[in-house]
Amino acid sequence: MGREKYPKQSLGALYSRIKQSRILMVGAGGIGCELLKNLVLTGFGEIHIVDLDTIDLSNLNRQFLFRHEHIKKSKALVAKESAGKFNPHVKLEAHHANIKDPQFNVDWFKSFNVVFNALDNLEARRHVNRMCLAANVPLIESGTTGFNGQVQVIEKGKTECYDCVEKTAPKSFPVCTIRSTPSQPIHCIVWAKSYLFTEIFGVGEDEAPELDHSDDGDNAEEIEKLRQESQALKRIRGSMGSEDFPRLVFQKVFKEDIDRLRSMGEMWKTRRPPEPLDFEMLSQDALGVGQMVAQQDQTVWSVAENFVVFCDSLKRLSNRLEEQRANADMGNAPAILTFDKDDVDTLDFVAAAANLRSHIYGIETRSKFDIKQMAGNIIPAIATTNAMTAGLCVLQAFKVLRNELGKARMVFLTKSTEHIITAEMLRPPRPNCPICSVAQTKVQVDTSRATLNDLVDDLLKLELGYEGEFSVSSENGMLYDPEFDDNLSKNFKELGLQGDSFITVIDEEDENPRVNLVLSISEQSMPEDSKPIQLSEKVEIPHKPKSTPASTVIPNGALTNGTNGHAPVKRKAEEADLDDEQRHKRGKVAEEAKPKKGADIIVIDEADGSILIDD
Ligand SMILES: Nc1ncnc2c1ncn2[C@@H]1O[C@H](COP(=O)(O)OP(=O)(O)OP(=O)(O)O)[C@@H](O)[C@H]1O
Numbered sequence: 001m002g003r004e005k006y007p008k009q010s011l012g013a014l015y016s017r018i019k020q021s022r023i024l025m026v027g028a029g030g031i032g033c034e035l036l037k038n039l040v041l042t043g044f045g046e047i048h049i050v051d052l053d054t055i056d057l058s059n060l061n062r063q064f065l066f067r068h069e070h071i072k073k074s075k076a077l078v079a080k081e082s083a084g085k086f087n088p089h090v091k092l093e094a095h096h097a098n099i100k101d102p103q104f105n106v107d108w109f110k111s112f113n114v115v116f117n118a119l120d121n122l123e124a125r126r127h128v129n130r131m132c133l134a135a136n137v138p139l140i141e142s143g144t145t146g147f148n149g150q151v152q153v154i155e156k157g158k159t160e161c162y163d164c165v166e167k168t169a170p171k172s173f174p175v176c177t178i179r180s181t182p183s184q185p186i187h188c189i190v191w192a193k194s195y196l197f198t199e200i201f202g203v204g205e206d207e208a209p210e211l212d213h214s215d216d217g218d219n220a221e222e223i224e225k226l227r228q229e230s231q232a233l234k235r236i237r238g239s240m241g242s243e244d245f246p247r248l249v250f251q252k253v254f255k256e257d258i259d260r261l262r263s264m265g266e267m268w269k270t271r272r273p274p275e276p277l278d279f280e281m282l283s284q285d286a287l288g289v290g291q292m293v294a295q296q297d298q299t300v301w302s303v304a305e306n307f308v309v310f311c312d313s314l315k316r317l318s319n320r321l322e323e324q325r326a327n328a329d330m331g332n333a334p335a336i337l338t339f340d341k342d343d344v345d346t347l348d349f350v351a352a353a354a355n356l357r358s359h360i361y362g363i364e365t366r367s368k369f370d371i372k373q374m375a376g377n378i379i380p381a382i383a384t385t386n387a388m389t390a391g392l393c394v395l396q397a398f399k400v401l402r403n404e405l406g407k408a409r410m411v412f413l414t415k416s417t418e419h420i421i422t423a424e425m426l427r428p429p430r431p432n433c434p435i436c437s438v439a440q441t442k443v444q445v446d447t448s449r450a451t452l453n454d455l456v457d458d459l460l461k462l463e464l465g466y467e468g469e470f471s472v473s474s475e476n477g478m479l480y481d482p483e484f485d486d487n488l489s490k491n492f493k494e495l496g497l498q499g500d501s502f503i504t505v506i507d508e509e510d511e512n513p514r515v516n517l518v519l520s521i522s523e524q525s526m527p528e529d530s531k532p533i534q535l536s537e538k539v540e541i542p543h544k545p546k547s548t549p550a551s552t553v554i555p556n557g558a559l560t561n562g563t564n565g566h567a568p569v570k571r572k573a574e575e576a577d578l579d580d581e582q583r584h585k586r587g588k589v590a591e592e593a594k595p596k597k598g599a600d601i602i603v604i605d606e607a608d609g610s611i612l613i614d615d
C-alpha cells in the first residue's frame with residue numbers, strides 16, 4: 001500500500017486510470033530501460049514489452065536493467081524480470097520478438113490504451129506508427145542522439161503522424177567534395193575510409209554509400225580525371241608487399257594528385273589551395289617517432305606522427321592481405337580487407353591518412369578516438385538523455401490519458417540552448433500524408449479464391465466507384481496500375497497477401513483525386529457461392545485537399561533513423577549552419593534541433609500536487 005501512496009498523491013484522479021491501463025512498450029534498449037522503470041513505478045496496470053534483441057556487453061553502461069550475467073539473454077525477458085521487482089502490483093508481459101511479426105496484428109494493438117516506441121530504426125518506427133493508426137491507439141514516439149532527444153505524441157486524425165514529416169536520407173557527400181575540395185575533417189575521414197582504403201585493400205569506391213554521385217554529370221571532366229587517378233592507384237596496388245609500397249602510395253595521393261589539383265587555378269580562386277607533402281622530408285622529421293604513437297588515441301598527432309602511423313599501418317594491412325591471398329583457395333572471391341572501426345590496423349590507417357589529408361588542406365586534424373567515432377558514425381549514447389526523454393514520454397502520456405491532447409506537446413531535449421527542454425504545439429495531420437491522411441477500412445478476403453481482378457473490378461471499380469487511373473500496391477511493391485495488369489488473374493495467396501497485411505489504393509487522377517485508401521486484410525474462408533472479397537464496413541473516401549496549407553511546413557526536427565541505429569534529431573538544410581556547397585546537396589544534416597524562440601518551457605505545480613512540464 002505504501003508503494004502507491006506517492007503516485008496516488010501526485011497523480012490524483014489520474015492514478016486509477018493509470019492502474020487500469022494496458023500499455024505496450026516497443027524496444028527495451030537505452031530509452032526502453034528507463035521508460036519501463038518509470039512506467040512500473042508510476043503504476044501502470046499491465047505493461048507489454050516487445051524487443052527482438054539479446055543483451056550485449058556494450059549495452060550495460062546505460063541499460064541499467066541488465067547485468068553482466070544477462071549477456072546473450074532476451075532483453076524483453078530480462079527487462080521484465082528486473083523491473084518487475086520495483087512494483088509487484090504491475091502485470092508485465094515480455095515478448096522476445098520482432099514487432100513486425102504477424103502475431104502483433106491490428107486487433108492486438110487495439111487492446112492497448114497507449115503505445116510507447118523506444119526503438120532505434122526507421123522501419124520499425126514506421127510500422128508501429130501505421131499499426132497504431134490502424135488500431136486508433138495513441139502512440140508516444142521517442143528518440144535520442146547524444147545530447148538530443150525528442151518526444152512526439154501521435155493520435156490518429158488529430159495530430160501529425162510519424163510519417164507526416166519526410167525523413168531525410170542518410171548522410172552522403174558529393175564526390176567532388178571528398179575527392180577534390182574537402183573543407184571539414186569528416187570529408188577527409190570519408191576520403192580515407194571510403195576511397196583510399198577501399199582502392200588499396202577493397203573493391204573500389206563506387207560502392208561506397210557515403211559518396212553521392214548525383215552531381216557527377218555537372219563535373220564530367222573532373223570526374224574523368226579522378227577516375228584516371230583511381231586507375232593509377234590500382235596499378236600501384238600491384239606492388240603491395242614491396243619495401244617501396246608505402247612510399248609509392250604516399251607520393252601518389254599526398255603529392256602527385258595534390259599537385260594536379262593545385263594546377264587547376266579555377267578551383268582555388270575562393271579556397272586555399274592544398275599543399276602537397278614530401279615523403280623524404282617527413283621521413284627525416286619522423287626519425288625520432290616510434291610506432292607506439294598509434295596507441296595514443298586521445299592526443300592529436302603531429303604530421304610526422306601521422307606519417308609514421310600511416311606507413312606502419314599500411315605495412316600491417318599489406319601483410320594481412322598478402323597472407324589472406326596466400327591462404328585463399330583458387331577460384332574463391334579475391335581477398336579484400338574492409339574497414340571496421342574496431343579493427344585497430346584499419347582504424348590507424350584511416351586516422352593517419354585522414355589527418356595527413358587534413359593537413360594538406362589546412363583542415364583541423366583530429367585524435368584517433370575522435371576519428372573512430374566519426375568513421376564509425378558513432379554518436380555516443382548518453383544515459384541522462386535517455387532518462388530525461390523517457391521521463392518526458394510519461395508526462396506526455398498523462399495528458400493523453402487525461403484526454404487533454406491540446407496540452408500535449410512535441411518536446412525537444414538539446415544541449416546547446418538556453419533551455420534544455422523546449423516544446424512545440426502538436427500539428428494537425430498533414431493533408432497529403434500517404435500514411436495517415438487516408439481512408440482506411442477492413443476487407444474480408446478468401447485469400448485462396450480472391451484474385452487481384454476481384455479486388456480491382458468488383459470492389460474498387462463497381463463497389464467503391466473508382467474510375468480512370470489508380471494503382472494498387474502492398475508492402476511488397478506495386479500490384480497493379482493501368483500499365484501493369486500482369487497480376488490480375490493471380491489470387492491473394494500467390495501475391496503474398498495474407499491476413500493483417502495492408503493494400504494501398506492510390507487515385508492517380510489529375511483532377512480532384514481521392515485520398516489514398518488503405519485496406520487491411522482479414523483472412524476468412526467464405527462459401528463458394530459468395531463473393532471472395534467483401535468490405536467489412538462502409539467507407540467514405542474523401543477527395544484530397546486542393547493545396548497544402550502553409551501551416552503544414554515543418555520548421556523543426558523530425559525523428560529519423562540514425563546511422564548508428566539511433567534517432568538523430570534532424571532539421572531542414574536551410575536551417576542548419578551549412579556551407580553553400582552542402583546546402584545544395586541532398587540529405588546532409590544531422591544537426592541539433594534549434595527550438596523556436598518563445599517556445600520556452602516552464603515547470604508548474606498543479607493543484608493536485610503533480611509537477612507538469614509545460615508551456
Ligand atoms: N523491429 C523491432 N522489434 C522489436 N524490437 C526492436 C525492433 N527494432 C529495434 N528493436 C529494439 O529497440 C531497441 C532500441 O534500443 P537502443 O537504441 O538503445 O539500441 P541498442 O541496440 O540497445 O543500443 P545501441 O544501438 O546503442 O548499441 C533495441 O533493444 C532493439 O533490439
Ligand SMILES: [Zn+2]
Pocket residue numbers: 160161162163164165429430433434435436437
Ligand atoms: Zn501522417
